[in-house]
Amino acid sequence: MTERATTSQPTPFATRQLHPAGSADVPWWRDAVIYQIYPRSWADADGDGIGDLPGITSRLEHLRDLGVDAVWLSPFYRSPQRDAGYDVSDHRDVDPLFGTLADADALIARAHELALRIIVDIVPNHSSSDHPWFQEALAAAPGSPERDRYMFRDGLGEDGSLPPTDWLANFGGGAWTRVTEPDGTPGQWYLHLFDPSQPDFNWDNSEVRADFETTLRFWLDRGVDGFRVDVAHGLVKDPTFPNFGKHPGGLMEVTHEAPYWDQDGVHEIYRSWRTLLDSYGVPERIMCAEAWVAPADRLARYVREDEYHQAFNFDFLETPWQAQPLRAVIERSLASNDSVGAPATWVLSNHDVLRHASRFGLPVGAPRPNGIGADDPQPDAELGLRRARAATTLMLALPGGAYVYQGEELGLPEHTSLPAEARQDPTFARTGGLELGRDGCRVPIPWTKGGASLGFNDTGAAWLPQPTSYADLAVDEQTGVEGSTLELYRALLTIRRERRLGLAALAEVEGLGDDVLGYLATGPDGRQTLVVANLSSTPIALPEGAQVLVASGELVDGQVPADTCVWAQVD
Structure with a gap:
């Protein structure tokens, strides 16, 4: 233009x-600021070192005072926790680590009392290998209805000992694992685009589709206001299963060329989900796509009028701290979303990437590492925080919605000195430590400067250790302090709402x-x-x-x- x-x-x-x-009279989600809680690391009510739903409920006033509109909760469902809950064994129950269904109901009710909406995570690309369906598939024969719920294929070679394709897993290694059949012989292979404990569903299977619609209704009927959909671009695979030979991560610029990312068939699934959500009436229940998709016009297809309400703008997140690239991505994002009548959805940090207070302290233009260790070049903490504050101020002025990751309002940096024995991201183990993974951005957040776990709980236990730098960044150290990052966020969100900058x-x-x-x-x-x-x-x-x-x-x-x-x- x-x-x-x-x-x-x-x-x-x-x-x-x-x-x-935009009009001042629009649905709530078109300019909402939504805050991501990573339940393991928010607040721990029972003192076992892992955050939980009662802990979240006890701290919701912090978000009301911050000035956000809604809360997105990463998974709290039943899971063996091999990938911190993104390996779900039952989407319609709460894992005992986090509490009970009654605790979930209490959290939803309290959030609504505080005028906060609740968004929950849905993980439709894969299940846990502990899911009853996958256990049934392992016990069943090739070609059975049980196996058809997942992506089982015969291997190549005379004895079937070679994987069906050369696809690689996002967490390292190959994307196929061979099973042992019930009679003890080597058998078929199943697809897992992430960890072997996360077998991919077959979305051509009607049972899979019906079961997820049941899950959506289950949580909508309990009062949730929407869903963030994990790996939204990955559900459908090219039915010809061609070889590809590239790592599935880092494909933002050619996403749709990968035979398992951004396939056209995903859109029919989401149109059916949108019809389901719309049936609940006003206020609108929403979906936000975690779709690592580029170019921008491909991403815009996910937010057409009858599909998703929002899709994370990862193109913006991945842009370096340089004026021309930022100028271009802002204009490109607005133009592509305007073409389908959708708001842009801005984001700078989440549970899968380096916190932007550290990312912006690395050399400009360098590739974003998957984790930082003590022996790696360290971010410039002062420069990184100054740029992160500026980037957030820019982001929250842009029209559309925005997401804020827990702790960024405190200016938390990445934990860059985690010992190897503390790391739990499956990427670390699957790559033999070559990629450190995402643990550094998932560390429990600090509430009070005093105490062994900085207010995360009363026992001092923590599933990941906190860096010493977090003490001075605790909520009680920043509240009411002029110039603190917490007070900057509060001011930005107050002015954004008063001036309706999102519209x-x-x-x-x-x-x-x-x-x-x-x-x-x-x-x-x-x-x-x-x-x-x-x-x-x-x-x-x-x-x-x-x-x-x-x-x-x-x-x-x-x-x-x-x-x-x-x-x-x-x-």
Whole structure:
């Protein structure tokens, strides 16, 4: 787009329209800020070292005070916990590690009392190998209805000893495991795009489809407000099972070329799910896709009117701290989603990637590592946090929805010195330690500076050890402290809600310099918010008349220093 912005008031600078304004009267999810809780690491009520549902319930006021709209809970279902709960053995029960169904009901009720909506995780690509269905498949014969619920195939070679394809698993190693048949002979192979304990479902099977619709209804009937769908781009595989030979991770730019990612058949599944959700009426129950899909127009297909409500913008998350790539991904994301009438859904951190307070402290443009260890080059903690605060300030000004990962409001860094014996991510074991995995972003968060587990529980037990740096970043150390990261988030979320920035028209401000991002957000009420992010190495002046509303860092003689983002009122 190149046309000039149409705004309610004249501006003293040139702008270029990127995105039209939304109506103030829209469904809640179109501009919601949703906070991710990783249940193991939020709060531990029973003191066993693993967070639980009663612990979450006891700390929900923190989220009300923070100013988010909803909470997304990572899995708390029955599971042998070989992949921290993403290996589900029963989607319709709570694992005793986390509590009971009654605890889930109490959590949902308390959240609603606090005007917080609840989103729960659904894991449809695979089950646990402990799932009753998979155990039935192992006991059944090749070609049986029990095996048809999963992806069983005969091996290649005269004796079937070679896997059906050369596909690789996301957690390392091959994506096929051979079973021993009930009579003790070597048998068929089953597909697992992740760990061997996570066999992939066959989504051409009507029982699989019906069972997941039962699961959706089970939780909707208990009052949840929606679902985050794990590996949403992976359910359908190319039926010809061609060889591919590339690692399934790191394929963001060619996702749909992999024979198991972003296949067209996924969309029919999600259209049926959307019909189910819509049958529950108002307020709308929603779905958000974890779809690692690129380019942007492929991702936009997931958020067409009759499919998902939201899809995480991983293209934005993966963009380095450089002005031109950020400028391009913002414009590209808005244009592709606008083409299907969907809001963009911005995100900077989650339980699968390096926390952005550390990621932005690494050399710009370097590949994002899968974990950092004590012997690896260490992030620049001060630089990383300064850039993370600026990036969050930029993100929360953009139209659409946004997700916040637990602890980022405290400026928590990645734990980069976890000992090998503490690591639990299956990636670490499957790759022989070549990839450290995701444990460093999953460490229990600090509530109080004192205490053996920084307020995570009263016993000092913790399933992953906390770094010493977390003590000074605890909630009680930042509450009410001017300039703290926690108070910055509270201010940003308050102003975002007051000005309805998630529904604003957005125009790019021209002429600020190649390394400066400038946007003018015009809310439904006509108020204009200038957003300026300085990614250059020298301070810059704000346009004349701009009145600062909030800044990610201190201004210097009224100027915006490097790696700082400002929101300002303009008349």
